[in-house]
Amino acid sequence: MFRPMVLAALGIALAAGLVLSAVQTLHVSPIIYAAEAFEIEQPEIAAVIHSDHGHSHTHSVQAWAPGDGFERIAFTVLSNVLSAFGFAIILLAAMLMAKDKAQLNVSWQRGVLWGLAGYLMFFIVPALGLAPEIPGMEAAALEGRQSWWVLAVLSTGLAIASVVFLPGIAKAFAIVFIAAPWLVGAPQPQVHGFLHPDAQAVATLTDLQAQFLYATAIANAVFWVILGGLTGYTAKRLVQA
Amino acid sequence: MTTSSVISKANTAVSSRVLANSSVQMAAAAILGMVVLMGVGFAPMDVAHNAAHDTRHSFAFPCH
Structure with a gap:
């Protein structure tokens, strides 16, 4: 089953990753580029401010980065497809396990529901x-945010699984999993917003940040519905084979 | 022991082995997915960060 699953996930990833790339290139990336224009203008100020409170900034002048334009978009498309592969094979394994252990049916319609669960778990x-951050926004140290992100994803997954798979009153365990990341608390920066010295730039960046929330929420919703639907369809084909 | 009961026992053994085998394969598939996601979304090297930069921001993975 492993080999067909990998091949199926690759196909799903190609389709969902390319749709995401199209939506992203039109509606998400332009906001990132616009925010970066402010970041590049003030590198020395950013460096001073960041070193003040031990912020780990991973940009290095020497490190390779794809050139703007085609190269950057190509690497983004590749990263999208790889991420989509990761999400698709996890979703496929979860669907087939649920079919095997809990006799949950698989279909493209059920797949869309799985996709919405993935959207809730991995994005919302x-x-x-x-x-969701645009470049230049203040944020707490990266490691703490990554750990909290993993905690939020896992506990949301467990909450959804509790509601779907546990019988009767045991479904209430979901409350523990829903509460867990908020009891720990998401790491917050010392200063919120943008530390750009120009007030006009801060206003523009704040506006870009608001646009970015909507753009990513919509792009990820489209991505997960397509990914879920295709994975459900594929799971049905794999089970019948 | 009749022939049919032997066959049925053999079938049960085979099917439970297939099931265990399939669970291991599901877990392996899910782990493969997590490793790929960690690489694209969380790898700390500058080169990985720069190549996947716009993807990380779009998925709202913690970045920078």
Whole structure:
């Protein structure tokens, strides 16, 4: 089953990753580029401010980065497809396990529901604690945010699984999993917003940040519905084979 | 022991082995997915960060 699953996930990833790339290139990336224009203008100020409170900034002048334009978009498309592969094979394994152990049916319609669960788990709940960022936005140290992100994803997954698979009153365990990331608390920066010295730039960046929330929420919703539907369809084909 | 009961026992053994085998394969598939996601979304090297930069921001993975 492993080999067919990998091949199926690759096909799903190619389709969902390319749709995501199209939506992203039109509606998400332009906001990132616009925010970066402010970041590049003030590198020395950013460096001074960041070193003040031990912020780990991973940009290095020497490190390779894809050139703007085609190269950057190509690497983004590749990263999208690889991420989609990761999400698709996890979703496929979960669907087939649920079919095997809990006799849950598989179909493209059920797949869309799985996709919405993935959207909630991997985007909505983590984003409620750690808002999607544009470059230049202040944020707490990276490691703490990554750990909280993983906690939010896992506990949301367990909450959804509790509601779907546990019998009767045991479903209430979901409350523990829903509460867990908020009891820990998402790491917050010392200063919120943008530390750009120009007030006009801060206003523009704040506006870009608001646009970015909507753009990513919509792009990820489209991505997860397509990914879920295709994975459900594929799971049915794999089970019948 | 009749022939049919032997066959049925053999079938049960085979099917439970297939099931265990399939669970291991599901877990392996899910772990493969997590490793790929960690690489694209969380790998700390500058080169990995720069190549996947716009993807990380779009998925709202913690970045920078």
